[in-house]
Amino acid sequence: MKSISSDDKNFICELQAPCFQTLTPDEVNLIRGSKTQVQFRKGDNLTKQGAFATYIMLMAKGLAIQYVEDESTKSYNLRIIKPGEFIGLSAIFSNNTFSYSSVALTDCQVFLVEKTAIIETINNNGIFGLGLMRRYTEHNNNLFDTLKTVLYKQMNGRLADTLLYINQFKQNFPDVFQLMARKDIADFAGISTESTVKLLKAFEKDGLIKLDGKDIKVLNNIELEEISRRG
């Protein structure tokens, strides 16, 4: 990763882009005032689970995967981070270390904002804090869904979930699937790579999807949703 000069006006202007429309004016100002912009290369870690978190990040450009890992080699992918989204919000409220890792799926441009600056703003402006908190809580709700998926669904349901989830990104990022290895898909579903490969073939045979190299075309949304629902 390398730093970018803070007076790169073009970059700052990107805060006007559609994906940032959800930011509140206060948030925009805070980020404008932040001095640090960082560029990550595909494959770089944006955050590492357990590392000290003295700042939060705002994804400006690019895609990343957020995941949890254990001590050995296992990973479980939680979500795809897209432009306009924060990374590490929990650091603001209590956590001094990141609860999860994240890795760049494409080259990424990211703003870093000091935790202390944010806390100061919240102290003076409860409404600003509520806004940040709302974003954070939404992720948290997803975590409950994730937990239920892991607890109650088996292979087919999980892979259907995964395909539907990733497929949502295809509109704005047509090459999402190409960016991912089979193992990445497997880690979203929480099943082994081998099982993923076999099950993808099975889904294709049933006409639910079309495998085209690394790309995957969802052919039958309805039925995939049904499989997801059944678990």
Added chain:
Amino acid sequence: MKSISSDDKNFICELQAPCFQTLTPDEVNLIRGSKTQVQFRKGDNLTKQGAFATYIMLMAKGLAIQYVEDESTKSYNLRIIKPGEFIGLSAIFSNNTFSYSSVALTDCQVFLVEKTAIIETINNNGIFGLGLMRRYTEHNNNLFDTLKTVLYKQMNGRLADTLLYINQFKQNFPDVFQLMARKDIADFAGISTESTVKLLKAFEKDGLIKLDGKDIKVLNNIELEEISRRG
């Protein structure tokens, strides 16, 4: 559940109890001002996953279990709620429905506080908001640990986790284990009741615990922690 007259001074005074020392003065005032106190009977649901959440709860007296459920019969226990702890904090920040259910393990006394009253307070007082957010974020961090447990540990590690967790409550609530059926323990570990029974016996044979009716005495903390760590 039945309402209690709001001028039950003895009850209000309990907010001075040690377990409420973590509440900020602002929080105490808010709760003092709340008009609703409710009593739940052992086995009653305090919250039901998916129900509308227009208020949050503060446990005043008693113990409850927080859990997530699927459509059928499966439950997974997340934590034991003890006096001084909030239930449903996420409702304040974004969620209009409860993400989880909770059920009284003993008779419980609970304060209900309207969401709107809290939001108003936060708007005027960012520091108060930060305090609530900190509590909320801590639960969220536990959720990451829970997810990792479910993803990466198997039976032995999970049951060891569960026993160590519940055992923490024994100091202040010596009969915690007696309050729970084997199924409750199983639902904390996320394994079947039958497997729980068999594994408890095995742990006893290895001298890790002593089974005494429903009560369980932890004999070898160190080794249980080792089993937990190994997964």
Added chain:
DNA sequence: TAAAAAGATTGAGCAAGATCAATTGGAATA
């Protein structure tokens, strides 16, 4: 371009736990 490395695919065998069925024990009820 050829060789090497990494990822994808496939099939066989295996292990962890769940489910099922039967039995026992304890507590609640008539």
Added chain:
DNA sequence: TATTCCAATTGATCTTGCTCAATCTTTTTA
């Protein structure tokens, strides 16, 4: 106290999905 009901226990069996090993394909590197 006898009866009923529900929780706890136990053993046998079954399912899911993982691991392992071999092969094939694609990408990367020399």
